Amino acid sequence: xxxxxxxxxxYAFDALEPYIDAxxxxxxxxxxxxxxxxxxxxxxxxxxELKGRELKTLLQQLGSVPEAIRxxxxxxxxxxxxxxxxxxxxxKGKGGEPxxxxxxxxxxxxxxxAALREKFNAAATAQxxxxxxxxxxxQGGRLVIHALPNQDSPLSEGxxxxxxxxxxxxxxYLKYQNRRxxxxxxxxxxxxxxxxxxxxxxxxx
Amino acid sequence: xxxxxxxxEPARAEAVPPESPLTRRDFLAVAGAGAALVGIGAPNLAFxxxxxxxxxxxxxxxxxxxxxxxxTLGLHYGKHHKAYVDNLNKLVKGTPFADQTLEQIVRxxxxxxxxxxxxxxxxxxxxxxxxxxxxxxxxGGTPPAxxxxxxxxxxxxxxxxVRELAAQAVGHxxxxxxxxxxxAAGKLxxxxxxxAELPLTAGxxxxxxxxxxxxxxYLDYQNRRADYVAALVGQRLNWAFASExxx
Ligand SMILES: [Fe+2]
Ligand SMILES: [Fe+2]
Numbered sequence: 182x183x184x185x186x187x188x189x190x191x192y193a194f195d196a197l198e199p200y201i202d203a204x205x206x207x208x209x210x211x212x213x214x215x216x217x218x219x220x221x222x223x224x225x226x227x228x229x230e231l232k233g234r235e236l237k238t239l240l241q242q243l244g245s246v247p248e249a250i251r252x253x254x255x256x257x258x259x260x261x262x263x264x265x266x267x268x269x270x271x272x273k274g275k276g277g278e279p280x281x282x283x284x285x286x287x288x289x290x291x292x293x294x295a296a297l298r299e300k301f302n303a304a305a306t307a308q309x310x311x312x313x314x315x316x317x318x319x320q321g322g323r324l325v326i327h328a329l330p331n332q333d334s335p336l337s338e339g340x341x342x343x344x345x346x347x348x349x350x351x352x353x354y355l356k357y358q359n360r361r362x363x364x365x366x367x368x369x370x371x372x373x374x375x376x377x378x379x380x381x382x383x384x385x386x
Numbered sequence: 387x388x389x390x391x392x393x394x395e396p397a398r399a400e401a402v403p404p405e406s407p408l409t410r411r412d413f414l415a416v417a418g419a420g421a422a423l424v425g426i427g428a429p430n431l432a433f434x435x436x437x438x439x440x441x442x443x444x445x446x447x448x449x450x451x452x453x454x455x456x457x458t459l460g461l462h463y464g465k466h467h468k469a470y471v472d473n474l475n476k477l478v479k480g481t482p483f484a485d486q487t488l489e490q491i492v493r494x495x496x497x498x499x500x501x502x503x504x505x506x507x508x509x510x511x512x513x514x515x516x517x518x519x520x521x522x523x524x525x526g527g528t529p530p531a532x533x534x535x536x537x538x539x540x541x542x543x544x545x546x547x548v549r550e551l552a553a554q555a556v557g558h559x560x561x562x563x564x565x566x567x568x569x570a571a572g573k574l575x576x577x578x579x580x581x582a583e584l585p586l587t588a589g590x591x592x593x594x595x596x597x598x599x600x601x602x603x604y605l606d607y608q609n610r611r612a613d614y615v616a617a618l619v620g621q622r623l624n625w626a627f628a629s630e631x632x633x
Contacts, residue, residue: 205614208608208609212608213609216609227555252559275628294435309502309506309581309582310561310562310580310581310582310599311600312560325457330560331559331560332559332560333486344539349560349561349600350599350600350601350604351600351608351609352605354600354601354605355604355605355608356538357464358461358465358601358603358605359461359469
């Protein structure tokens, strides 16, 4: 595998309007995400022995990354993985509720979609400073709602993320400024549950 | 002119912009609290007791433009800073913290998981009050002679200090702050802290700070934090305030 590459956005910049504005999407993908990819590659240039290793493996085994670049892989590798997942679980005209296997698991393990939303909103609102709210599978394959600071990946604590919400201020400041709860509420209207379900099935193996 | 939050009432009364959320009653409360604390030394940000009030900005909302726009400053001061103060008042009500000064709360709550929310809001209330005074409309340039000499001793030159401060502000990952500080022996250095954390709790005396939370610059610079930091250190750093803090 050669250097890590910025994935193209799977829809137009304005596809998530009016919930997430086109200018935010353009800067978020073209500047923020692109910078994480560039800085990850820059760090990995210093450790040629890691060049073929998948990003997922790098983040799952951060302890085996040479100390000199561990922080950079955690931050920029995490940033690359997190944003890649984020673009994939949103889409135009989405929203609604989870169905199928994932819908059943949410009902059984979390108490239903309303409970999921409430707990996820609380995690996303309470994350102090830059970070993400996550719906992940733990090592036992059970759904967990949690938050992590900065670009820390759930992979680095043995979890597999299937849904994530970026609550760095850059994700919402142009449109929502200090009103993070409004951004969180609006975001549910663009969640692509089929994509989340696919992530769930893949994580379950 | 003193940059003490409480010592230059006439200048600040004039500088409080008409769109400021401060009421006259709030302003008098600040002035009254200040009068009781005169003598503690600049910068006197140890204001208290509750309810805490949003301290007045030492300049008009548009005074830092174009480095920081009036819109950014209006939101940053009137929404973000105000929310920290309001949240703190709600959180400490009916607790032993309610009788303490802001600085006492910061010190007492630091490192205590059960008091994390109180620490975050108290420290952010303190940090922002300190940040407004770290900036001035005609800033940058040459520090007062005594401070310049101390900067020279610690960094080689004022320019080298500014370069190092800017590098830490740009390099800090995620939300946080960059600081010029003095240690107990009086040696100057620069450092950076995450989220609400501040050098006070590490036994360091803050001299100047730069807010690098994205809300501090995103409307004006978006992802270009380096441009924000360069403009700020070059044109808005308040060396007189740093000098007073050094004592
Ligand atoms: Fe982001
Ligand atoms: Fe701030």
